[in-house]
Amino acid sequence: MLSASDVIYVLEKMGTVIAENKEYLTELDSAIGDADHGINMTKGFDAVKSKLEDIKQKNIDNIGEILKITGMTLVSTVGGAAGPLYGTAFMKAALAVMGKTEVDIRDFQNIMEGALAGVKMRGKAEISDKTMVDALEPAVNILRESKDKELNEIELLNNVRLAALQGMEYTKGIQARKGRASYLGARSIGHQDPGATSSYLLLNTIYQTVEEIKGKDINGG
Amino acid sequence: MVGLVVVSHSPKIVEGIKDLALQMIPEEIPLALSGGTSDGRLGTDFQRILTAINQVYSEDGVLILYDLGSALMSAEMAKESLPPEKQQNISILKVPIVEGAVTAAVEISLGKDMNSIINAFKEAGLEKSF
Numbered sequence: 001m002l003s004a005s006d007v008i009y010v011l012e013k014m015g016t017v018i019a020e021n022k023e024y025l026t027e028l029d030s031a032i033g034d035a036d037h038g039i040n041m042t043k044g045f046d047a048v049k050s051k052l053e054d055i056k057q058k059n060i061d062n063i064g065e066i067l068k069i070t071g072m073t074l075v076s077t078v079g080g081a082a083g084p085l086y087g088t089a090f091m092k093a094a095l096a097v098m099g100k101t102e103v104d105i106r107d108f109q110n111i112m113e114g115a116l117a118g119v120k121m122r123g124k125a126e127i128s129d130k131t132m133v134d135a136l137e138p139a140v141n142i143l144r145e146s147k148d149k150e151l152n153e154i155e156l157l158n159n160v161r162l163a164a165l166q167g168m169e170y171t172k173g174i175q176a177r178k179g180r181a182s183y184l185g186a187r188s189i190g191h192q193d194p195g196a197t198s199s200y201l202l203l204n205t206i207y208q209t210v211e212e213i214k215g216k217d218i219n220g221g
Numbered sequence: 222m223v224g225l226v227v228v229s230h231s232p233k234i235v236e237g238i239k240d241l242a243l244q245m246i247p248e249e250i251p252l253a254l255s256g257g258t259s260d261g262r263l264g265t266d267f268q269r270i271l272t273a274i275n276q277v278y279s280e281d282g283v284l285i286l287y288d289l290g291s292a293l294m295s296a297e298m299a300k301e302s303l304p305p306e307k308q309q310n311i312s313i314l315k316v317p318i319v320e321g322a323v324t325a326a327v328e329i330s331l332g333k334d335m336n337s338i339i340n341a342f343k344e345a346g347l348e349k350s351f
């Protein structure tokens with residue numbers, strides 16, 4: 001179980017990781033896009049960070065509301081295609097947990113189902129279009145398949161991020177069919193998709209941060 | 222009068238389109254621009270698009286033309302953030318942005334309604350195809 005303050009902590013960590021990878025993401029985007037993904041995502045998550053301060057001051061503990069505010073902030077501040085895409089992802093994820101003050105791994109599955117459906121709806125992308133979907137959909141599939149398996153939360157989150165990592169790497173070998181990179185045609189082959197990369201980074205952050213939180217719980221701190 | 226909103230990643234593009242469109246018509250029409258982000262980057266800005274829609278909104282409707290992918294996504298989100306009774310009067314159309322804006326400006330200045338403008342696009346073969 002994660003509390004609202006745990007979720008806020010995960011979102012803050014996402015901002016830190018995006019900022020740390022600002023140059024890397026922009027570099028990936030300069031190869032096959034408009035060289036702004038790192039800059040745009042950092043702008044967005046910086047704005048989210050200050051909204052999270054508001055949320056903490058107002059003691060908002062509705063996790064759906066927290067995710068909704070995150071999504072709305074990303075939509076208005078990112079600037080590139082990632083704004084509407086991640087914004088819609090967080091806003092659809094929010095609907096899955098509206099009113100909840102705690103979330104478990106099945107809530108996380110619902111969050112991710114909402115996020116994936118939101119991204120596909122907004123971007124009209126499918127798997128193998130060389131987009132965020134290539135990282136997100138395999139991750140959601142792991143959660144779907146995990147229903148009958150005996151895995152603890154951390155193992156499952158690890159498998160989720162590994163699936164996203166594999167999906168991200170898969171984008172290197174394929175041609176872009178959506179987004180700015182699609183204008184490059186076959187020249188987009190050989191380059192890793194920046195959107196799939198940021199999606200992997202976010203899922204990796206969820207895994208690492210939840211592991212950190214749970215580690216503290218076990219150690220009584 | 223139908224309102225026209227032109228959305229581009231670049232402020233220079235929307236300014237140029239406005240110049241071209243106004244050259245063709247005798248008087249001003251409800252026209253609002255959203256070019257680039259509010260902090261001066263190339264890109265699209267949901268909030269700016271929403272402001273532009275509200276500037277030219279009437280029950281005659283608002284026509285939104287856009288350039289590249291994320292402009293469409295941001296425009297859709299701006300539309301979706303409005304109450305349903307307004308949403309139904311807003312059309313986001315996939316036509317070449319320059320020719321579309323010029324055609325629309327002429328039709329709007331002639332007092333044509335949304336359906337007539339859409340027909341004018343079709344007659345001019347302006348629907349974007351891939």
Ligand SMILES: [Mg+2]
Pocket residue numbers: 029033034035036037080081180
């Ligand atoms: Mg970009």
